[in-house]
Amino acid sequence: MxxxxxxxxxxxxxxxxxxxxxxxxxxxxxxxxxxxxxxxxxxxxxxxxxxxxxxxxxxxxxxxxxxxxxxxxxxxxxxxxxxxxxxxxxxxxxxxxxxxxxxxxxxxxxxxxxxxxRYDPAYVSAKARIDAGDLGRLEGFRAVGRDPEPPPTEYLVGAGGLLVDMGGHDLDLARFMVGEVAEVRAIGGAIVKPELAQHGEHDTAVALLRFENGALGTLEVGLRTAYGYDIRTEVLGERGRLHIERDKQPDLSVYDAAGVHHDRPRHFSERFAEAYAAEITAFAEGVQAGRTLTPSVRDALHSLRLALAAQHALVSGETVRVQEFGREWMEQVESA
Missing domain, CATH: 3.40.50.720 (NAD(P)-binding Rossmann-like Domain)
Known part of the structure; x- marks a missing residue:
């Protein structure tokens, strides 16, 4: 460890x-x-x-x-x-x-x-349906990722950028569920912590994705909610839509004189407890059994390139073609 x-x-x-x-x-x-x-x-x-x-x-x-x-x-x-x-x-x-x-x-x-x-039960089920063709041709992707409160400014300044540090999970899911992204553009601001602007950093951002298969997507990332950890993913196809969101934890609604209310996950460790356990179990059992592990470092490299391309788009205001971004480094791996 x-x-x-x-x-x-x-x-x-x-x-x-x-x-x-x-x-x-x-x-x-x-x-x-x-x-x-x-x-x-x-x-x-x-x-x-x-x-x-x-x-x-x-x-x-x-x-x-x-x-x-x-x-x-x-x-x-x-x-x-x-x-x-x-x-x-x-x-x-x-x-x-x-x-x-x-x-x-x-x-x-x-x-x-x-x-x-990728090991969360809801995402596993959604991926299986997509691979089985239940949605038909994929046409749209939407992800929302919002933390309850921002970490210290010192952390954010050294974290590599909002779309890498927090948006990286959602961008990996975009590749995992829909396919490779052809181009990305993004806008953002320092809305929650204005002092981040002095460091060229953001606490809120929206990215637009164009996938190689023609689908379009959006990603919304933010670092403050009043209601808890907010993670949503949606994949749209010609035959229907898959929507992943855990709004209640536990799955209980209370009805009383004040109305209807319920608790929702406050932090990532609550929302993805099953997924964290599943991925570590898969690693340990896979090593012992000699099975291929996933995602591999090569797969993760492509997700990192997409996240870095998105962050570059956010900072520069440019539309970034993902396959051209960092080509000189990627060729070292692709030729191996």
Whole structure:
């Protein structure tokens, strides 16, 4: 376990409940964090990545460190011959992401990237219906992603941009459910936290997508709601529409003198608890059984390119052709 923050702990807690899986090491640059979590899991603690990767009994690593460290950590784990699960994104730049992909594929190690929505039961069912042709020709896509409140300004300034950090999940879903995106344009603003404008950052954005198959799409991203975590996805086809939204959690409506009201998910960890457990289970069981894991680092690279292209469109005001964006780096992987 590399990275002992909230997400790493959540993943590790799933692993400890799986047969045949044992967390043996917890590595974090903060010694106190590593020691605290290691004690909870009955593991050994370390602040050294090299020490952990050199252990012969470590067969796989789970990477949940800050995004800017993912590429280097993935590359080191690949060289050490470990199976790799990494949180998204692969990196903050295509250059670093391509380097990570090349290292993983050269080593031939099992690999999976944490786009957990692909494992959410509702999205799994929707994808199966799309693949079965239930919607016929796909014509439209709409995604909404809004957090209850923005993280600190310091985090947002270093996160790589709103459409990469938060919109990355929705843009991955666009590829997963509808297909590759041909071009993207975007507008945005610093509406919730005006001070972000001084750093060229945004807390609200809308992106327009044109897919290679002719479908059109929109993505709305924001960092403040008064009502909780708001994630919606819609796919429109010639024969119907699929709509994914969890408005109630638990699925209970209360009727009283004040009217009708219910609770809804407040944070991503509530909305996607099943999905996080499913993706980690799929990783562990897939490594043990020798099955192909998904999404792979190569798949995640294409989602990162789309997110970076969308962010570039947001900052520049240009319409960006996705296949042309970062072509010099992508060719290094496509020719491999």
């Amino acid at each position: 590399i990275g002992a923050g909230r997400m790493g702990q959540a993943h590790a807690n799933v692993l400890t409940r799986l047969s045949g899986v044992q967390v043996t090491w917890v590595m974090d640059v903060n010694a106190q964090n590593a020691e605290r979590v290691a004690a909870q899991l009955g593991a050994r603690a370390s602040t050294s990545l090299e020490e952990v990767l050199s252990q012969p009994d470590v067969q796989a690593v789970l990477i949940s460190t800050p995004a800017g460290t993912h590429a280097d950590t993935i590359e080191a784990a690949a060289r050490a011959g470990k199976a790799i699960f990494s949180e998204k994104p692969l990196a903050k730049t295509l250059e670093d992401a391509v380097r990570a992909v090349r290292a993983v594929e050269a080593a031939g190690v099992p690999n999976q990237v944490g786009f957990q929505r």
